[in-house]
Amino acid sequence: MRQPGRVRLAADARTGKAALYRRWPSKAELVVDTLDHALPAPEDAPDTGSVRDDLVEHMRQKAEVLNSSVGRAVQSLLAEIDRDRPLARLVQERVFQPRENVFQLILERGVQCGEVRSGRLSPPVAELGPAMLVQRFLSDSAPVPDDYLVSVVDELIMPIVRR
Structure with missing residues (x-):
């Protein structure tokens, strides 16, 4: 017989269900904290000195x-x-919004160092890479391949921001 969610989670975590309820008052809070922990933190945006390399690494x-x-x-x-x-x-509020501006941040650094033309930077351009990644993720059950990420940056984003 399958155990209910928190009972199974508590057993997997080798703790009691009461400890989970003290830390996470709802299933939603537990899910959100798990996602927040699993995804790269916004402050960990790559900074290699190359906008292109930073965008590819962020997508990776x-x-x-x-x-x-x-x-x-x-x-x-x-x-x-x-x-x-x-x-x-x-x-x-707690997972997606704090991470939405990482692409924008990388592109703005590119403007400051002269790799990106400031007039080419806009919210749609900053949303393009993440949107393409999510679309591929949602539409295909196979893992998103690295060559796809590189092509999004090299064939779509970089030509737009360098013109």
Whole structure:
């Protein structure tokens, strides 16, 4: 017989269910903290000195998570979010929003060092790489390949920001 979620989680974590309830008052809080912990922190944005390399590395960090068991959990979570508006709001506020500006930050550093033309930087350009990654992740059950990430940066983003 399968155990209920928190009982199974507590057993897997070798702790008691009461400890989980003390730390995470709801399943949504537990899910959000897990996602927050698994995804690269916004302050850990790559800074190699090359905008192109930073963008590729950032895409690789995201793809690594999406291609893992955490990514499969995110797919399940996204299906649940459609039915659970409070969970959607919590995930958006605590997981996605803090990470939305990393691509923008990398591109802005590129403007400062002269690799990116400032007039070419806009929110849609900054959203392009992450959006392409998520679209590929959601539409294909296979892991997102590295050559796809590199091509998004080299064939789409860099030509736009260097013109």
